[in-house]
Amino acid sequence: MSLPEPTRFTVNGVEHSVAAEPDTPLLYVLRNDLDLKAAKFGCGLGQCGACTVLLDGHAVNACDTPLWAVSGKQVTTLEGAQAGSTLARLQQAFLDEQAVQCGYCISGMLMSATALLERTPDPTLDEIKAAMDRNLCRCGTQARILRAIQRAARCGAAT
Amino acid sequence: MSAPLKVPPMLSANPRLDRWVKFNDDRTVTVFTGRVELGQGIITAMTQIAAEELDLSFVQVRIVDADTRLTPDEGHTSGSRSISEGGSAMRSACAEIRAVLLAEAARRLDIPADRLVVEDGRITGADRIRETTYWDLPHAELLAREATGQVPPKPVARYTVVGRSTPRLDIPDKLAGRPRFVADLKRPGMLHGRVVRPPSFGAKLISIDEAAIRAMPGVVAVVRDGDFLGVVAEREEQAVKARKAMIAASRWDEQPLPTDATDIYRFIETRETTDTVIVERRDPAALARATRTFEARFSKPYIAHASLGPSVALATFEQGTIEVWTHSQGVYPLQRELAEVFQLPVESVIAHHVDGPGCYGHNGADDAALDAVLLARAVPGRPVMLQWMRDDEFAWEPLGPAMVVKTRAALDADGNIVDWSLDLWSNGHTQRPGVVVTTEPSVSLLAAWQLERPVPRIPQGDPAMSGGGGMARNAEVIYALPNQKVVAHRVEELPLRVSTLRALGAYANVFAAESFIDDLAQACGADPVEYRLRHMQDPRARAVIERAAQEAGWVPHQASDGTRGRGIAFAQYKNGYGYIAIVAEVVLEPEFRVTRCVAAVDVGLAINPDGILNQTEGGILQALSWTLKEQVQFDRERILSRDWETYPVLTFSEVPRVEVHLIDRRDEEPLGAGETPTGPTAAAVGNALAHALGVRVRDLPLTRDRIIAALG
Ligand code: FES
Ligand code: FES
Numbered sequence: 100m101s102l103p104e105p106t107r108f109t110v111n112g113v114e115h116s117v118a119a120e121p122d123t124p125l126l127y128v129l130r131n132d133l134d135l136k137a138a139k140f141g142c143g144l145g146q147c148g149a150c151t152v153l154l155d156g157h158a159v160n161a162c163d164t165p166l167w168a169v170s171g172k173q174v175t176t177l178e179g180a181q182a183g184s185t186l187a188r189l190q191q192a193f194l195d196e197q198a199v200q201c202g203y204c205i206s207g208m209l210m211s212a213t214a215l216l217e218r219t220p221d222p223t224l225d226e227i228k229a230a231m232d233r234n235l236c237r238c239g240t241q242a243r244i245l246r247a248i249q250r251a252a253r254c255g256a257a258t
Numbered sequence: 259m260s261a262p263l264k265v266p267p268m269l270s271a272n273p274r275l276d277r278w279v280k281f282n283d284d285r286t287v288t289v290f291t292g293r294v295e296l297g298q299g300i301i302t303a304m305t306q307i308a309a310e311e312l313d314l315s316f317v318q319v320r321i322v323d324a325d326t327r328l329t330p331d332e333g334h335t336s337g338s339r340s341i342s343e344g345g346s347a348m349r350s351a352c353a354e355i356r357a358v359l360l361a362e363a364a365r366r367l368d369i370p371a372d373r374l375v376v377e378d379g380r381i382t383g384a385d386r387i388r389e390t391t392y393w394d395l396p397h398a399e400l401l402a403r404e405a406t407g408q409v410p411p412k413p414v415a416r417y418t419v420v421g422r423s424t425p426r427l428d429i430p431d432k433l434a435g436r437p438r439f440v441a442d443l444k445r446p447g448m449l450h451g452r453v454v455r456p457p458s459f460g461a462k463l464i465s466i467d468e469a470a471i472r473a474m475p476g477v478v479a480v481v482r483d484g485d486f487l488g489v490v491a492e493r494e495e496q497a498v499k500a501r502k503a504m505i506a507a508s509r510w511d512e513q514p515l516p517t518d519a520t521d522i523y524r525f526i527e528t529r530e531t532t533d534t535v536i537v538e539r540r541d542p543a544a545l546a547r548a549t550r551t552f553e554a555r556f557s558k559p560y561i562a563h564a565s566l567g568p569s570v571a572l573a574t575f576e577q578g579t580i581e582v583w584t585h586s587q588g589v590y591p592l593q594r595e596l597a598e599v600f601q602l603p604v605e606s607v608i609a610h611h612v613d614g615p616g617c618y619g620h621n622g623a624d625d626a627a628l629d630a631v632l633l634a635r636a637v638p639g640r641p642v643m644l645q646w647m648r649d650d651e652f653a654w655e656p657l658g659p660a661m662v663v664k665t666r667a668a669l670d671a672d673g674n675i676v677d678w679s680l681d682l683w684s685n686g687h688t689q690r691p692g693v694v695v696t697t698e699p700s701v702s703l704l705a706a707w708q709l710e711r712p713v714p715r716i717p718q719g720d721p722a723m724s725g726g727g728g729m730a731r732n733a734e735v736i737y738a739l740p741n742q743k744v745v746a747h748r749v750e751e752l753p754l755r756v757s758t759l760r761a762l763g764a765y766a767n768v769f770a771a772e773s774f775i776d777d778l779a780q781a782c783g784a785d786p787v788e789y790r791l792r793h794m795q796d797p798r799a800r801a802v803i804e805r806a807a808q809e810a811g812w813v814p815h816q817a818s819d820g821t822r823g824r825g826i827a828f829a830q831y832k833n834g835y836g837y838i839a840i841v842a843e844v845v846l847e848p849e850f851r852v853t854r855c856v857a858a859v860d861v862g863l864a865i866n867p868d869g870i871l872n873q874t875e876g877g878i879l880q881a882l883s884w885t886l887k888e889q890v891q892f893d894r895e896r897i898l899s900r901d902w903e904t905y906p907v908l909t910f911s912e913v914p915r916v917e918v919h920l921i922d923r924r925d926e927e928p929l930g931a932g933e934t935p936t937g938p939t940a941a942a943v944g945n946a947l948a949h950a951l952g953v954r955v956r957d958l959p960l961t962r963d964r965i966i967a968a969l970g
C-alpha cells in the first residue's frame with residue numbers, strides 16, 4: 100500500500116511533513132504523529148472546543164480541520180507557549196486563579212482565550228463570554244476561567 | 259487510661275504501615291492513597307495531610323493514587339467521602355509512622371521521644387546538637403508492621419499545612435499541556451481501538467460483513483464476540499473510519515423501550531415498587547393543630563454525566579496477564595470484575611489509575627476498560643488505546659435516574675409546619691459492584707453482558723441509608739418538624755441504564771423539599787429566610803442560611819417587580835456532611851437568566867480552602883446546567899441525546915456571577931464538598947423564578963417552554 104503524499108505545515112514554529120490521508124483530522128495528527136497531547140478529543144463534531152488550536156492565529160477546532168486544510172499554514176498549540184506571549188500570560192493567570200478542575204477543557208480554553216486577547220486586548224466580560232461560548236466545560240470551572248481571562252487582560256494592559 | 263481511639267476503617271482494611279508511606283533516598287517520601295484524582299483536588303489534600311502529620315514540608319511529599327500493585331484498596335472514590343474516610347486513614351497512618359520513627363530516634367539519640375522536634379524530616383533534641391533524620395533510620399524495617407491506629411494525630415491548633423489554600427499539584431501539567439490523561443499515554447507499537455455499540459439497549463446482532471471491514475486500510479483486527487463489536491487499527495483515524503463502516507454494515511434486532519422521555523414520570527409512578535419508610539416521626543398533639551394542608555409534585559429527568567471527554571482506556575493482554583490504565587473511580591473493584599470476566603486469578607490483572615475527564619459518578623470509565631481489554635486480547639502483545647466516540651458516551655454511560663417526588667404538609671394557625679411528608683419514586687441509584695450481593699457471579703461492565711458467554715449484569719442497587727442513601731438521600735429534612743414521614747418507592751423495572759450521578763437522589767429531593775418550604779412560607783406570608791430559621795435548630799445550618807442571606811444582601815419580604823426574583827435554599831448533604839445555603843438571583847427579561855449565585859458553606863475543617871471553593875463553584879455551575887437545560891431525550895426505540903446539540907449544557911453566556919463564602923470550622927471534622935451544592939442550586943433558582951413569576955415550575959429542567967406553560 101502506498102503512503103499518502105506528505106502534507107507540509109508549521110507547528111509551534113517547527114516545520115513538519117506528515118504522510119497521512121488528507122482528510123485525517125488535524126487533531127489526530129497533532130496527538131499521534133507529532134506527540135502534542137495538549138489538544139483533546141471531546142466530541143469530534145466541532146461542538147465542544149476541547150481540541151481548539153490556532154491556525155494562522157485564528158481559533159479552530161482541530162477535530163474537524165482536515166490535514167489538507169493546514170498545508171503551508173502555521174498551527175499553534177498549547178505546547179507552543181513562548182515566554183512573554185499572550186498564551187503564557189494566560190497560563191499564569193489560570194494558575195493564579197486555580198482555574199482548573201479536571202483540566203480536560205483547559206487547553207482549548209487557553210487557545211480560544213489567546214485568539215480573543217490577541218484580537219481584543221481589553222475585552223468586556225460580555226465579549227469574553229461571547230468569544231468563549233463554543234468552549235464547553237463540564238466541571239463548572241467557567242466562573243474561574245472568566246476571572247483568569249480578565250486577570251490576563253489586565254496584566255497585558257500593565258505591560 | 260483514656261479510651262482506645264477508633265481505628266479508621268480504611269486503615270483496618272489496609273493495616274500495613276508501609277502500604278501508606280515509603281521513604282525515598284532523596285529525602286522525600288512517597289505516600290500512597292487508594293483514592294483517585296477526579297479533578298476534585300484529592301491528591302493535593304492528601305499530600306497536605308501527610309506533610310502535616312509527618313512534619314515534612316509540602317514539597318517533600320510525593321503521592322501515588324490508586325494502583326492495584328502499589329496503593330491501599332479503598333474501594334471507590336465517591337460520595338464526597340474521600341476526605342472523611344481516606345483522609346482520616348492517611349492521618350492516622352502518618353501519625354503512627356511518625357511515632358514509630360521517633361521512638362527509634364529517641365533510642366539512638368538518647369533523648370525522650372516527647373522532647374524531640376521534627377522539622378522537614380530532621381529530628382533533633384532541644385539542644386540542637388544531637389540530630390538524625392527519618393532517612394537515617396531503618397525505616398523500611400520499622401514500617402514493616404501493622405498499624406494499631408492508637409497514635410493520636412496532631413492537634414488542629416498546631417496545623418501549618420492543612421487548612422491553608424494550597425495550589426493543586428496536578429494543575430501545572432494541565433496548564434502546560436503535558437501528557438497527564440489516560441488518552442495522552444503512548445506505548446511502542448500501540449494500536450487504536452473503537453467499539454461499535456448496538457443502536458439501542460438489548461439489541462441483538464443479526465449480521466455484519468467482517469471481511470469487508472478487515473480489508474480496510476490499517477485495520478489489524480475486527481472483534482466480534484456475541485453482540486460485542488470492535489475494531490483495532492494502526493492509526494486512530496483508520497479505527498474511526500472502520501467503526502463508521504461497521505455501523506453501516508451491521509444489522510440488529512432491536513427491542514422497544516417501555517416508555518419515553520415524556521411518559522417516564524407516569525411510568526415510574528405506576529410500576530410495582532418496593533417501599534421503604536425512611537423516617538416516621540409522630541406527634542399527634544401537633545397534628546391536631548393543623549388548619550391547612552398543601553400538596554405538590556415535582557419531577558426530574560434522566561441526566562447524563564456527559565464528561566467533556568469520552569471514556570477511554572489503554573490495555574495490554576499478554577500471556578494471561580491483563581494490564582490496564584484507566585480513569586476508573588475504583589481500580590480494585592475493576593480488577594476483580596476483569597478477573598471474573600476473563601476467568602483469571604485476581605493477581606493477573608493490574609489496574610493503574612490515570613487522570614481522566616471530569617468524573618461525577620459512575621460513568622463509562624470501567625466499561626471502556628473492559629472494551630480495551632477485549633480489543634487487546636485480539637492483538638496479543640500490542641497495547642490498545644480505546645476511546646469511545648461522543649455518541650457512545652451519551653447512549654451507553656449509566657445515567658442519573660429520573661425521579662418523581664410528592665410532598666404534603668400541614669400548617670397550624672401561625673403558619674408553623676406541623677406535618678410533613680415526602681414520597682419519592684425512582685430506580686435504585688447504583689449499579690456498582692458490592693452493593694447487591696449475588697450468589698452467581700455478576701459484573702457492572704457493559705460489554706460483559708453482550709459476550710457470547712456473558713457474565714450477567716449486576717442487579718440494580720441503592721446505597722444503604724447508613725452511608726447516606728441513594729434515591730432517598732436528603733429525602734428527610736433536618737428542620738425541626740413534629741411530624742415527618744418519608745417513603746421511598748423503588749421501581750425495579752429499568753427503562754434505561756442508570757447508576758450514581760453526583761449527589762444521587764439528593765438533587766431531586768432537595769429541589770422538591772426546598773421548593774415546597776418556599777410555597778409554605780408564601781402561603782402564610784412569611785419571608786423565606788425567616789421561615790427556614792424559624793424551623794431550624796441546628797446552629798451550623800442556621801449559620802450558613804444567615805451568612806448566605808447577608809452576603810447576598812437579602813431584604814426580607816422584598817416584593818418582585820415581575821422581572822427579577824431571588825430565592826434561597828439550604829441543605830446539609832446526606833444530613834451529616836457539608837452544610838450549604840445558596841441565594842440565586844434571576845431576571846426574566848429579555849429572557850430568563852440566572853444572574854448571581856451566592857453561597858455559604860461549612861464543611862468543617864477545610865483541608866485546602868481554595869480547593870473547597872473551586873469544587874463548590876463547580877458544583878453550583880454544573881447543577882445550574884442540569885437545572886436550566888439538561889434532560890436525556892429518548893423515544894420508544896432508543897436514546898436520542900447523542901451529542902452536545904441534542905444534549906445542550908451551560909455555556910459561558912449563561913454563567914452568572916458566583917460567590918462562595920467559606921465558614922471556617924477548624925475544630926470540626928473535615929467533610930467532603932463536591933456534592934453539597936446540587937439540590938440547593940436547583941431549589942434556589944426555582945424559588946427565584948417563582949418569586950419573579952408568581953407561579954412555580956416544579957418539573958426540571960426549568961426551561962422556557964415550562965415557564966410559558968406555568969404562566970398558562
Ligand atoms: S473535539 Fe473538537 S470540538 Fe469537540
Ligand atoms: S475543568 Fe473539567 S471540563 Fe473543564
